[in-house]
Amino acid sequence: MSTEKPAGPVVEDASSEPETPLTPLPRRRIAVVAVIAVLVFGLDLLTKTLAVANLEGREPIRVLGGAVYLQLVRNGGAAFSIGTGMTWVLALVAIAVVVLLIWLARRLRSTGWAIGLGLVLAGALGNLADRIFRAPGVLHGHVVDFVSLFEPDGRAWPVFNLADSAICAGGVLIVLLSLLGRDYDGTRGRGKKAAKAKATETTETEAAA
Known part of the structure; x- marks a missing residue:
């Protein structure tokens, strides 16, 4: 009886799983990011222009029964007025964030992530434009x-x-997708773990044979 073992274990590539498609990046994902970013950035610029033109030097305007007040505030800090006096640092951080988001957009295969990323990118660009x-x-x-x-x-x-x-809406959407196990490249986190566990189990079984 031959005791010769195979040259090496045959392990299925996890990337071959149906739920982990490594196909070329669909251009429409980048288009989704770009369209959302441009539209929301344009709306942000328009609303800020109107606010400066109509609210400068005025008392707060009460709308929706007091649920909302419109008043012009110029913020030199980050959210919640944190970091006031460090505007240039916040601007540089914002530039780095925008570059990172654009780089990540080129790797997207998930429509949900594309929408969330487009919203975050638009918000970052909107506030960065003010700082510049x-x-x-x-x-x-x-x-x-x-x-x-x-x-x-x-x-x-x-x-x-x-x-x-x-930024808040896009961030919430991205966190929700992450909690549901949906990654930016269109794969499912749980599927990746299951495929990896299966490959490891196969390797150990064949090694023990």
């Missing part, structure tokens, strides 16, 4: 905020803008 082009100067510009919830002057919730809302 608005007073008092390049990389020191103050972000235009104009929505205060429930109370004026941000007493109930920090004053924000459309870009902030886009």
Whole structure:
């Protein structure tokens, strides 16, 4: 009886699993990111322009029965006015984030991630544009905020803008997709783990034979 063993274990490539398609990147995923980013960035720019033109020097405007107050606030810091006085640092961080998001967009195979990434990218670009082009100067510009919830002057919730809302919405969507096991490349996290476990088990079985 021959005791010769195979030259090596035959292990199925996890990438061959049906739920882990390593196909060329669909162009439509990049298109989804680009369209959402452009549209939301445009809306953010428009609303900020209107806010500056109509709310400058005015008392807060009460709308929706006091659920929302419209007032112009120029924020030199990050969200919740953190980091005021470090505007140039925040601008550089925002630039790095935008570059990272654009790099990641080229690797997307998930429509859900494309939508979330487009929203976050639009928000980052919207506030970055303020820091670059608005007073008092390049990389020191103050972000235009104009929505205060429930109370004026941000007493109930920090004053924000459309870009902030886009970042929050996109971030929530991405976190939700991650919790559901859906990765940016279109694969399922649980599927990857199962395929890896199966491959490891096969290797150990054949090695013990």
